[in-house]
Amino acid sequence: MAPLLFECPPRLTLPIKDQEVRYPVNRIFCVGRNFAAHAAEMGVSVERDKPFYFTKSVAHAILTGASVEFPTGTTNYHHEVELVAAIGKPLHRASCEESRAAIFGYGCGLDMTRRDLQIEFRKKQLPWDLGKDVENSAVFSALVAKEDFDDIAEQRIWLTVNGELKQDAKLNDLIWTIDELVSDLSHYYHLRPGDLLMSGTPAGVGPVQPGDTIVGGVDGLACVELTFN
Numbered sequence: 001m002a003p004l005l006f007e008c009p010p011r012l013t014l015p016i017k018d019q020e021v022r023y024p025v026n027r028i029f030c031v032g033r034n035f036a037a038h039a040a041e042m043g044v045s046v047e048r049d050k051p052f053y054f055t056k057s058v059a060h061a062i063l064t065g066a067s068v069e070f071p072t073g074t075t076n077y078h079h080e081v082e083l084v085a086a087i088g089k090p091l092h093r094a095s096c097e098e099s100r101a102a103i104f105g106y107g108c109g110l111d112m113t114r115r116d117l118q119i120e121f122r123k124k125q126l127p128w129d130l131g132k133d134v135e136n137s138a139v140f141s142a143l144v145a146k147e148d149f150d151d152i153a154e155q156r157i158w159l160t161v162n163g164e165l166k167q168d169a170k171l172n173d174l175i176w177t178i179d180e181l182v183s184d185l186s187h188y189y190h191l192r193p194g195d196l197l198m199s200g201t202p203a204g205v206g207p208v209q210p211g212d213t214i215v216g217g218v219d220g221l222a223c224v225e226l227t228f229n
């Protein structure tokens with residue numbers, strides 16, 4: 001094979017609790033409006049008929065603990081804490097049961113968002129990319145294997161900015177379960193190991209500023225942390 005014209009940045013890999021190996025990230029799928037109270041604060045009604053998705057580039061994803069530049073092009077950059085499901089087996093047109101069996105584990109993630117642009121584009125019926133697929137906007141904790149995590153139930157999902165609690169909900173308030181989402185998504189993609197699903201944020205999203213530190217958590221999972229220079 002001919003040598004490469006230039007070096008590519010290395011692929012993002014996530015540590016796994018109590019394991020020597022790491023989880024290489026292939027794709028990042030995100031679901032919108034999966035907590036009723038968050039949909040309400042966004043001024044939209046919840047439709048239980050069908051989830052909707054957007055994606056983030058793996059090139060824009062980083063590991064917990066990073067300190068990054070505050071993004072340009074926004075005056076309303078919002079935090080969203082989310083439960084992340086990590087796919088561990090190939091999956092296509094799968095049932096909920098098959099989808100559950102194909103989940104490797106879970107993590108905690110931040111879906112950082114240029115809210116001003118997202119809302120402007122939503123109104124104009126334009127794509128969300130500049131609002132959602134922002135550099136350094138997908139932040140991931142270490143993963144926990146499914147066997148080491150209880151069934152999704154009343155675990156708390158929360159987020160603080162500079163130590164102040166901003167988001168606080170329970171995982172069983174998710175409108176679509178992880179199994180339902182993975183099953184649904186598998187009817188549009190050949191899911192494979194390395195694919196991550198960010199499962200939606202609870203109410204309490206809000207703006208962050210340069211100098212802020214965000215910490216997000218889910219009971220039983222490692223925290224996700226991000227600081228802005």
Ligand code: MN
Nearest residue numbers: 080111200201
């Ligand atoms: Mn989100």
